[in-house]
Amino acid sequence: MNARVDDNVVSRSLAQIGECGLFLLKVLAAIPRSGRYARETVRQLWFVGAMSLTIIMTCGLFVGMVLGLQLYHVLSIFGGTAATGTVVALSIYRELGPVVTALLFAGRAGTAVTAEIGLMRATDQIAAMELMAVDPLAYVAAPRFLAGLIAMPLLCCVFCALGIFGGHLVGVSWLGIDNGTFWSNMTDTVEVWQDIVNGVIWKSLAFGAVVALIAVFQGYTAPPTSEGVAYATTRTVVASSIAILALDFVLTAFLM
Amino acid sequence: MSQRKSYAVGTGLFIVLGFAALGYLATQTSSVANRHHGATYTVDAKFENIGQLKERAPVKIAGVRVGEVASIALAKGAPVADVKLAIDKRYADIPVDSVATVFTSGLLGDQYVGIEYGHARQYIADGGKLGLTRSSQPLEEMLGKFFGAGGGADAIGGSYDVTARFSNVGTLSAGSPVKMAGVAIGRVLSVQAEPGKLDALVTLAIDNRYNQIPDDSSAAVFTSGLIGSQYVAIQPGGSPDMLKNGDEMILTQSAMQLEDLIGKFLVNGSGSGDKKDSGSSATPAGKH
Known part of the structure; x- marks a missing residue:
């Protein structure tokens, strides 16, 4: 990126993707070396995971509630309100849970990681680490990547659970679907392997890896100016969102 | 130090919460919740037609779930379905002359096996057999007894046009199939209202292969299935x-509305509202 300036948009974005791929290899290679900084990984996990809980839970609740409300009204046309629980659960597990969690995660945690690393570079902290023989890939990049990888599936599970609760709240408590019908239709249809492992776990792991990689990469390669950090933060959100939605299609085609 | 401890605790809480949510999703909202691992015994039942019955479909007695369908296979040497039912050991006193029936929950719901008790003093044992079974009654067949039968559409070569007048065509539209004996022999070309005669003029394009239709045949507007399209x-x-x-075509029969038909069979047409099978409780006590 700082090696040469290309005017061509295509070759510039190709170069970005290529650098990102190489960066992924470097981070993966640095993961074993980051073992001694386990505490830093835990701190990052706290920052990107535990601190994101509030927004994830709130959004999960509202997504579930609005799904319950919409589905109840549409399904009542066909006399099928009993299927509300099923459809809420399936749509949250298979699509909305992983995708919305990943988008929120990119906005909440990815931007913060990018800005933090970008400022570290701008204020020469990373250069200082190198001088002190501390590998910045192992100390800065790898813990944040690992934290994103671990936090995403957990956040997604919380999101899904709150979504089901929201759907139950609207469907059963407010709109009067029978409680037993709601749960039994859901448990009849949802398969552990197909929906929860393939839908929730694998997808959110993949999204977590992608968002964390993009966030760390953009921060790590940001131009060391305040403008550069601002652009890098924006690019994190844009690139993550596109990558999540594109990857979602591919993963759905493979996993379902 | 306290700063470090607080985030460690927070992270731990976060991880525990995440895994708790995963456990909840996997065990409470998925099919695992239905699978209780109590001891079961296996009972054989043979059906001529199991319809949409699937493995792990519930087995019910008096509406209470007592087990599930363990396996479905075609019996050797005969076109009958061999269904193995895994029934909870707690319900071990099923008379040997009980009747197993494939039921549908609701009109469009899933199918399940219902067992009606017989009167024998002997109880069915593990690996035993339910000799008396009733097969699934496809809705189409039942309706087909009242109406015409459904069927797939056919490719059409050349065709000839005939017209028919109906006082009510329901939701019939251009492109709907024309069937004889359940076989598609043509398409509806157009449906037009005739203001002068206050009825609908329907033009049918019938395949040239079927040119042996007597001219006093009658045309009727039927519905395929309960909520299917009309033909x-x-x-x-x-x-x-x-x-x-x-x-x-002079003799025609207009579309019948399902509501009208049901109204003719059922006297208590006024909706009771509660469609769920509340047969097990005599008084709706919990509804307040």
Whole structure:
């Protein structure tokens, strides 16, 4: 990126993707070396995971509630309100849970990681680490990547659970679907392997890896100016969102 | 130090919460919740037609779930389905002359096996057999007894046009199939209202291969299935003359509304509202 300036948009974005791929290899290679900084990984996990809980839970609740409300009204046309629980659960597990969690995660945690690393570079902290023989890939990049990888599936599970609760709240408590019908239709249809492992776990792991990689990469390669950090933060959100939605299609085609 | 401890605790809480949510999703909202691992015993039942019955479908007695369908296979040497039912050991006192039936929950719901108790003093044992079974009654068959039958559409070569007048065509539209004996023999070309005669003029394009239709045949507007699309059924008459291009079919029967039909069978048409099978509780006590 700082090696040469290309005017061509295509070759510039190709170069970005290529650098990102190489960066992924470097981070993966640095993961074993980051073992001694386990505490830093835990701190990052706290920052990107535990601190994101509030927004994830709130959004999960509202997504579930609005799904319950919409589905109840549409399904009542066909006399099928009993299927509300099923459809809420399936749509949250298979699509909305992983995708919305990943988008929120990119906005909440990815931007913060990018800005933090970008400022570290701008204020020469990373250069200082190198001088002190501390590998910045192992100390800065790898813990944040690992934290994103671990936090995403957990956040997604919380999101899904709150979504089901929201759907139950609207469907059963407010709109009067029978409680037993709601749960039994859901448990009849949802398969552990197909929906929860393939839908929730694998997808959110993949999204977590992608968002964390993009966030760390953009921060790590940001131009060391305040403008550069601002652009890098924006690019994190844009690139993550596109990558999540594109990857979602591919993963759905493979996993379902 | 306290700063470090607080985030460690927070992270731990976060991880525990995440895994708790995963455990909740996997065990409470998925099919695992249905699988209770109590001891079961296996009972054999053979059905001529199991319809949409699937493995792990519930087995019910008096509406109470007592087990599930363990396996479904085609019996050797006969076109009957061999269904193995895994029934909870707690319900070990099922008389040997009980009847197993494939039921549908609701009109469009899933199918399950219902067992009605017999009167024998002997109880069915592990690996035993339910000799008396009743097969699934496909809704289409039941309705087909009242109405015409459904069926797939056919490719069409050349065709000839006949017209028919109906006082009510329901939701019939251009492109709907025309069937005779359940076989698609043509398409509806157009449906037009005739203001002068206050009825609907329907033009049917019938495949040239089917040119042996007596000209006193009757045309009726039927519905395929309960909520299916509507089609024109032709019931052949006995005239020696055949329908030709441009003829009009005189005998027609208009679309019947399902609501009308059901109203004729059921006297208590006023909706009771509660459609769930609340057969097990005599008083709706919990509804307040």
